[in-house]
Amino acid sequence: MSDTPILSTHGLTGGYGDFQALFGIDMHIDAGEVVALIGANGAGKSTFLKSIFGLLPVDRDMVKFEGNPVGGTPAHMMVRRGIAMVPEGRRLFVGMTVEENLRIAIDNARLPEGEGPWTREHLFDLFPILREKRRQPIEDLSGGQQQMVAISRALLCQPKVLLCDEISLGLAPKVIREIYEILPEISAFGTAIVLVEQDVGLAREASNRLYCMLEGRITLTGVSQDISRDAIAAAYFGASHAVA
Amino acid sequence: MQWLDAVIQGVLLGGMYAQYALGMALMFGVMRIVNIAHGDVMILLSLIAVSLAGVLPFGNLGLIVVIVPIAVVIGWILQKFILNKVVGADPLPSLIATFGLSIALQNFMLELWSADTRSLPNSDIASASFQIGSIYVGLLPVIVLITALVLTGGLDAVLRFSRFGRGLRAAAADTEAAAMTGVDPKRIYAIATAIAVGILGLAAVFAALRATVSPSDGSAQLIYAFEAVIIGGMGSVWGAFLGAMVLGVAQAIGLRIDPGLGILFGHLVFLAVLATRPEGIMARKK
Numbered sequence: 001m002s003d004t005p006i007l008s009t010h011g012l013t014g015g016y017g018d019f020q021a022l023f024g025i026d027m028h029i030d031a032g033e034v035v036a037l038i039g040a041n042g043a044g045k046s047t048f049l050k051s052i053f054g055l056l057p058v059d060r061d062m063v064k065f066e067g068n069p070v071g072g073t074p075a076h077m078m079v080r081r082g083i084a085m086v087p088e089g090r091r092l093f094v095g096m097t098v099e100e101n102l103r104i105a106i107d108n109a110r111l112p113e114g115e116g117p118w119t120r121e122h123l124f125d126l127f128p129i130l131r132e133k134r135r136q137p138i139e140d141l142s143g144g145q146q147q148m149v150a151i152s153r154a155l156l157c158q159p160k161v162l163l164c165d166e167i168s169l170g171l172a173p174k175v176i177r178e179i180y181e182i183l184p185e186i187s188a189f190g191t192a193i194v195l196v197e198q199d200v201g202l203a204r205e206a207s208n209r210l211y212c213m214l215e216g217r218i219t220l221t222g223v224s225q226d227i228s229r230d231a232i233a234a235a236y237f238g239a240s241h242a243v244a
Numbered sequence: 245m246q247w248l249d250a251v252i253q254g255v256l257l258g259g260m261y262a263q264y265a266l267g268m269a270l271m272f273g274v275m276r277i278v279n280i281a282h283g284d285v286m287i288l289l290s291l292i293a294v295s296l297a298g299v300l301p302f303g304n305l306g307l308i309v310v311i312v313p314i315a316v317v318i319g320w321i322l323q324k325f326i327l328n329k330v331v332g333a334d335p336l337p338s339l340i341a342t343f344g345l346s347i348a349l350q351n352f353m354l355e356l357w358s359a360d361t362r363s364l365p366n367s368d369i370a371s372a373s374f375q376i377g378s379i380y381v382g383l384l385p386v387i388v389l390i391t392a393l394v395l396t397g398g399l400d401a402v403l404r405f406s407r408f409g410r411g412l413r414a415a416a417a418d419t420e421a422a423a424m425t426g427v428d429p430k431r432i433y434a435i436a437t438a439i440a441v442g443i444l445g446l447a448a449v450f451a452a453l454r455a456t457v458s459p460s461d462g463s464a465q466l467i468y469a470f471e472a473v474i475i476g477g478m479g480s481v482w483g484a485f486l487g488a489m490v491l492g493v494a495q496a497i498g499l500r501i502d503p504g505l506g507i508l509f510g511h512l513v514f515l516a517v518l519a520t521r522p523e524g525i526m527a528r529k530k
């Protein structure tokens with residue numbers, strides 16, 4: 001085993017046209033690790049995930065996957081390499097059934113269903129309600145059920161790295177718990193998880209390490225359990241810039 | 245009897261319109277690309293067919309084997325080099341780009357073929373007919389209708405059940421999310437437009453067999469195709485087929501009322517559908 005992280009960013013800058021949202025982000029994640037990325041609204045968390053995933057332009061050397069520079073590779077090719085995303089707002093395919101939404105991922109996955117760790121049957125065991133609703137149009141599902149489909153869709157891409165953008169947003173605590181309970185199961189396959197999360201307590205509990213972002217910069221990073229609430233508060237709101 | 249005859253002739257005419265409309269159903273109905281050059285591309289293919297018929301040694305229907313691949317290549321190039329640069333949530337750029345293409349194509353065709361009307365040389369198929377009771381039915385329109393049915397069924401099945409069809413529907417629903425799920429939207433759109441124009445290649449040969457074509461005819465075909473897709477309901481391939489039938493029957497009935505009313509009647513029915521059921525006959529309820 002080499003100690004190359006599965007995914008890393010190096011001085012990543014980016015944004016939208018003339019508007020710069022990220023100012024040199026250095027981040028890395030190892031196989032099987034859960035890394036949380038927290039920060040206030042507009043800090044640049046979603047922009048960061050999109051930049052990694054080839055949805056926004058970045059320089060080639062700013063993103064490395066298994067040690068190879070991949071920055072700016074189109075998203076559909078990132079999926080083939082082994083990255084998948086649960087996007088902010090779920091972004092499911094309206095007008096298609098649950099099953100069809102999942103089939104899109106299977107059609108284009110890194111590995112065929114059955115060769116990778118995830119199958120529909122396995123996911124239906126984790127989220128039994130989806131088995132029941134598999135033939136229903138996606139728009140007939142509740143927000144929590146839709147989030148389960150979004151996660152299942154990403155997992156059926158058989159990713160080595162899973163990017164999750166605010167998967168708890170707008171969901172009832174019981175549903176959030178149900179969804180977060182499967183994270184260890186995902187890690188168990190060696191899949192690395194980048195967890196963007198507004199709920200700091202939840203992020204800290206679910207992650208091995210944590211990064212805090214403020215106005216496009218990392219203001220704090222360290223082992224989740226070792227970071228004090230005060231340090232997080234300071235980094236989150238920008239009272240002082242602590243870099244552990 | 246006169247009205248039954250009108251309905252039958254209308255359904256047969258609808259078969260031709262369905263062939264115009266299927267490519268539109270795919271591009272406008274599913275991908276939401278407004279291709280103003282739709283009719284002009286078809287006329288171009290008809291004129292190529294007419295010119296090739298003079299030099300190639302095989303029969304009129306054999307032309308299809310040559311024209312459809314040409315059409316597929318034209319469609320692929322159109323999407324890859326023009327439409328993929330302008331597709332997005334906003335339909336206006338594709339509208340403007342294809343409007344320009346439409347005018348350029350018309351001028352190009354006038355230059356090359358002049359304004360004369362042309363058609364494929366008369367063949368046995370084009371003139372054969374048979375009689376059901378007291379109604380005469382042309383063999384060619386029946387072949388056109390059956391072809392349209394087969395194409396509609398095939399395209400519908402491809403969209404519903406194939407990997408390509410799923411990917412296309414996903415890309416049309418949310419292009420970025422489709423890319424995040426491994427779909428290459430530009431590639432899948434290029435294939436879709438190649439299919440759409442390929443179907444138009446078939447229609448082009450039939451149109452030149454049935455009647456005459458001239459470089460300025462494209463806008464009429466464009467309107468019929470648009471109307472059929474909108475009457476039927478966006479995104480539904482069978483809807484476009486049904487819309488084409490409605491249009492054909494309306495025109496045939498209008499023609500019986502007054503020979504000058506045919507085409508107008510078709511437009512009036514289109515407006516009536518737009519006013520009473522703007523989502524189209526077969527649209528899914530939101």
Ligand SMILES: Nc1ncnc2c1ncn2[C@@H]1O[C@H](COP(=O)(O)OP(=O)(O)OP(=O)(O)O)[C@@H](O)[C@H]1O
Pocket residue numbers: 016019021039040041042043044045046047048088198
């Ligand atoms: N499509 C866009 N075009 C222009 N600017 C954008 C766009 N999307 C986001 N921004 C800007 O980029 C900055 C970072 O936004 P981003 O969405 O990455 O924040 P975030 O940390 O994900 O916030 P939230 O927690 O609200 O999702 C913000 O200033 C935002 O206004």
Ligand SMILES: [Mg+2]
Pocket residue numbers: 045046047088165
């Ligand atoms: Mg965000």
